[in-house]
Amino acid sequence: MLRPRRKANPKEEAIQFSLNNKDRNGFEIRFINDVKGRGVFSCTEFEKGDFLLEYRGDLISKEECERRQRIYHKALKVFMFEFRFNGKFICVGAARDDGSLGRLVNDDHINPNCRMKTIRVDGKPHLCLFAIRSICPGEEITYNYGDSEWPWRCKVFKSS
Structure with a gap:
């Protein structure tokens, strides 16, 4: 009798992809428009709870983040992800295009997936x-x- 395959634990998957510094399969990059630029699109189905991608880059201090914010062109500043971890301010600087997909995932404050x-x-x-x-x-x-x-949240788009 065949047993159904056990679905991988999403957190364990995330850890494995993070350790290997790799993106999972099932995604493609597409150009959207001049405002949004590129985005990441699914090529397969994913279920609620599934691990998708990691936002990878340089793990940097608050001071280094502020220094980079001062020297970066505004188009690169959007690749700075600031957060708190263990009570400290930390930033992932993903301005360098390393081929990873997570840095290209766009904002949707109304209906994110x-x-x-x-x-x-x-x-x-x-x-x-x-x-x-x-x-x-x-x-x-x-x-x-x-x-x-x-x-881009307050950008008004004109129809042609």
Whole structure:
């Protein structure tokens, strides 16, 4: 008698992909428009709770984050993910295009399909995206960037 395959634990999957510094299969990058730029789209189905991608980059201090914010062009500043871990301010600087997909996931503060969670791997924080609902092939992967006043949220689009 065949036993059904045990579904992988999403947190364990996230840890394995983080340790290997790799993205999982099932995604593609597409150009959206001049405002949003590129985005990440699903090529397969994902279920609520599934691990999707890691937001990878340089794990840097508050001071280094502030230094980079001063020297970066505004297009690079959006790749700075600031958060608290163990009571300290930390930042993942993902301005350098290393080919990873997590840095290209766009903001959706109204109807996101995933959520960013911090997981600990070998004592260090890793920012991982997990599906908050089912995701269909062809759907853009999005999460809520938080309460900041992001310029694209108030951008008015004119129809041609």
